[in-house]
Amino acid sequence: MKTWPLLCLLIALSVTYASADDGYRLWLRYERIADPAVRAAYAKTFGFIAVSDSGDIVHNAARELQTGIGAMTGKHIPIVKTVPKNGRGIRLSLSGASDVTPVSADSYAISLEGGNVVIKSAGNTGLLYGSFALLRHLQQHLPVEKVVTQSKPKVQLRMLNHWDNPEGTIERGYAGSSLWKWYELPETVDPRYADYARANASIGINGTVVNNVNASARFLTAEYLHKVAALAGVFRKYGIKTYLSVHFAAPKTLGGLKTSDPLDPEVRKWWTEKTKEIYGIIPDFGGFLVKANSEGEPGPQDYGRTHADGANMLAEALAPFHGVVIWRAFVYKADPNADRFKAAYDEFAALDGKFARNVIVQVKNGPIDFQPREPFSPLFGNMPRTPLGMEFQLTQEYTGFATHWVYEAPIFKECLDSDTYVNGKGSTVARIVDGSLHNYPLTCVAGVANTGSDRNWTGHPMAQANWYAFGRLAWDHTLSAQAIAREWTQLTLTTHAKAVATVSDIMLRSRAIYVDYNTPLGLSRPWTGSHYAPEPWQNRSSRPDWTAIYYHRADSLGLGFDRTASGSNALEQYRPEVRRAWENAETCPLPYLLWFHHVPWSKKLSSGRILWDELCHRFYTGADSVLWMQKQWDGAQTAIDPAIHADVTGRLAKQYKEALWWRDAWILYLQTFSKQPVPAIYPKPERTLEEVKKSVNVYLMR
Template sequence: MISPNMPSRYPLKAFFAIIFLLLTGHDACADDGYRLWLRYERISDPKMREAYSKSFTFIATTGSSDILHNAAKELQNGIAAMTGTQVPIVNTPAKNARGIMLTVSPALNAVSRTTDGYSIGLESGNVTIKASQEAGILYGSFALLRHLQQHLPLEKAVGESSPKIQLRMLNHWDNPEGTIERGYAGSSLWKWYDLPETLDPRYEDYARANASVGINGTVVNNVNASARFLTIEYLPKVAALAGVFRKYGIKTYLSIHFAAPKTLGGLKTSDPLDPEVRQWWADKVKEIYQIIPDFGGFLVKANSEGEPGPQDYGRTHADGANMLAEALAPFNGVVIWRAFVYKADPTADRFKAAHEEFVPLDGKFAKNVIVQVKNGPIDFQPREPFSPLFGNMPRTPLGMEFQLTQEYLGFATHWVYEAPLFKECLDSDTYVNGKGSTVARVIDGSLHGYPLTCIAGVANTGSDRNWTGHPMAQANWYAFGRLAWDHTLTAEAIAHEWAQLSLTTEPKAVATISDIMLRSRAIYVDYNTPLGLSRPWTGSHYAPEPWQNRSSRPDWTAIYYHRADTVGLGFDRTANGSNALQQYRPEVSRLWANPETCPLSYLLWFHHIPWSQKLSSGRSLWDELCHKLYSGADSVVWMQQQWKLVQTSVDPVIHADVNGRLTKQFGEALWWRDAWVLYLQTFSQKPIPDSYPKPGKTLEEIKRSVNSYLIR
């Protein structure tokens, strides 16, 4: 079961909730969120509990591998916790007994080309979990437990399932000193100074959680990589983590510093076409595989935001990726090369950068290279159109990069369920091969026949006791894993499922929580970046600062993106502007190029709209902005009210924690609302509609509050 680590910090309200429990005689073993969606709570219905108990009198497995052992142990522990019945693990079950049969047979060939598929059946009174690979047995076991946790009839568990994408990964942006870039849940999970000698039990719990949703790869360090991870000091530490992860079917990957041949090897260059450099990487890769035999490969951020890369030597991204691919190929390793690249060109449109850099290289990458593309063309904004790279590189496997950590979504203060964001991108139609050519079909390989497929989520985990800082942010980790396995699942189904597994099985409470989750992202966008505004400027990525206009490069300012002036607001990306829309297929660009047909959610991404122009909502741009900003902030009050309705159905510690965060979220939503309204009003010169209360502070007072926040 989950190991009892001490918390690194509790929110104040959660602390007082624990004190309340102790003083009033309530159960002191409150749910602090550590168990995630693997709580395995005792089933309250005695009839269902008895029915499950009678169906599971043994768990039979003929194998003895670590993965099979962990599958059987997970079933044993989960069933015991839910039913109160201890189920033995056996090699040969007693005659006429009813139980669970775990069967690995290569002849089954699983259910898909990914080999991770499984089937659950009912045969001769037994529940069978079959797969062609051991990992499939593990995934099938977790699927069965997920089914039982929702108190569903056993016969409804019958069926087959297989992942649509081969590599389903978390990318950790963790640094060797224990910090996390864009981490909002404490410090790194990896205790580098204790490794490799000491293995924190939390590593196994992390692996269990990932395996339970089908995640099979982990990049343990930051894409802004330290070359230190490639040294003999750190490789044994990474190997120790890999030793834990492989028992749950998870491969370990490293982000690399492209200039390592110079910084570590003492070479005069890191030119990817230099024979000595190529040999250095070949030797380094061989060394890694001697220490970590099942090493997955490299993730690379190169020639982006100051990171070194092949362009430093007049070479292309393909040259750099192929050099690494050549070194990894003998070991079946892969190179995942990030497409987050943009130059400091004051006349360019950053929106277009990745397409301009990578489309000319289509078909020039080695067969074990995946180009990893962020879901949108800028930088993990609260709402972005899909990246125009998707559909435009048919001869190069493109992987998806989503961000689970809430860099632009309120850190660990704001409740934002990200599955609607993921689905919005995955379900977008590129029209590259006609209608139905969705982004999901690009990344799962079905559209272009990619031999390798990949989806990655930038992790939101940290050392906080509840893993993700905000308890509700656990749902984003969970949703990513479920969609990585099957992108046809709906955000609604996943929300309902997660709430049942993580918080409560009371139907009315589950419906209420799911409703909050499904509306939370749209609410955040309304008070933060409505109508297609974006804000990836420097600073904290958190405080409202639409006036920010000083930086070493224009695309690191706020004004570069919103283009507010006395005429109107928005970035013109039509043929009259940067013409970024030309990078999409005609069916897409025609829709978005016309402000009359462009969805309001994308309007200011593509158009500079006059303040008085009437929109499809019937309001002028100025009035619509005010409507969105005010209604978004007011909707946080609705979230608070709805959350109070489930107080008796949710653990008091978690309820108090979320309640406190919602209080803070409302205050910060007002902060964002007032900053945008008062700043944009200096250009529009229009009054705030009488139906809305006037901000309680002046623009200068808000600017001072932002400066105070940034200084601390």
């Protein structure tokens, strides 16, 4: 009898543990609806799912509807071949051009016809996307009659780029090891691959590059192609094509040729035969992603050839199979007198119009390297005859890894909404990327993935929102960061109105808070030993642009990189309207001030403070704002799963500690140049510069 209380306690603990949300379900939680009126209305409306097509993609669409609506209503929803004479339900309908507007295999229309919800599309993938759109609507407990809509993706190729390596590591990965268990494939196919594909399809992602852009030629061997084929077999059932990053020197390293010169006939023949082999194993293979002549990677310039020569050679091999080449524009040479900001433009702008029709040049959103805030890359607006794809980074290489909460949709939107003025006012980056401005035959948006083997996929639970926001914006870049934040919160965390508003507010302010304590006023710091720890004093490397001092240019006179005509003249790469907004330090918006100007410490800014005081203000208020994030998050505790809430609470505590670390490192280091005191309203740092440097060194030795 004495063991009974203990047994009850163990049962209670096991129930609590089993019911805790570990984040695995992402935004596809499909929680039972608490409101009985809403639950009853949905149960009455959805009595069946009628599907005439039996293909894998449509089958998965129907099964997702069955699972989702069943979980939300507590009712089993049968999948049937024909619409019953009585009752109400869902009909998935493959329709011709006259029935669906706009027309494409991915577009869909949702309508109400005779009491039934009808999802129409010209293609199977459209039915899948429409099904997820309906579920998204229902997860927010919205009225069924308001689900009527039509939708078409604004970009054709909506892709994740995985920087995963064959040994299971992930370059710039902060959520565990690779999802892909290469040592088990192709014989063992982890069920998680299907859940990954479901999550991507639910937000419209239709392509994935499974390996690192710093590519191993091993992925082109027959052994690894069959492993990749096993993944492709899972992905295609969700409308996702598989791509590979390729090692440009593979003809030599793998094929045994004496050269990898793209104009050499034997090299071209090797790629042609290798491409045929790939399509023989993966019939719906998407194409190649290439990083060439960048950061030590081999490329066509090794043989005196251009990027266009290299890309066109691969494009020729892929063309018979309708494959595409995605050629990255992330290039910069080790020139001590150059400005890395200008490198991509200098190498690619002159090649406009020289790439084959099945080549996309993939450009990072900014000219440096995924900084917390960057101006848009000057390549956008300067290559009207070459399809330019967008490359965003979801993994938080420069935004705090999996420790700091940074919602990245404002970063994406800031770039997409920027006006290049290439064809006059309104020539936004978004209109270039989606092809509407220059009539590109191919369009692409890629995100460097933030997924890993961690149970919750992304390490930091709130980093799931960056994956979600990327997919939603790749589909429709007119969506607002605010709308996506609210939507993701409702689908992933809670439908409690006050909590949704609170969490959304934290998300929308999180990026600005991080920038304030990390890189305010246009500071950038793309090289530290770890890309994580504060190290503004770092000045030793094999090349100058791999030091921190190269970017901030702190000296006794002031701070910032002069990119006006009196400096590197990087601003010359932009249209006059853009230059005018940034070239005058008196009128340059503060977020970009130090990107383009070397500003005296005592210079009075538009805020009314001198530069030094404004920097102190940003560093201190940014760090203190993490305390605000903690307080707001605590206020939403009762509406959020305890396990998720506790996880984020711990990370916010770490974030505050590290925000102080960044604040003190910058202030104490810059103070050696400014020779000015911290304003009296702020407490002086409790540690010395040497103590901060020591703590950074300890971190880097881990």
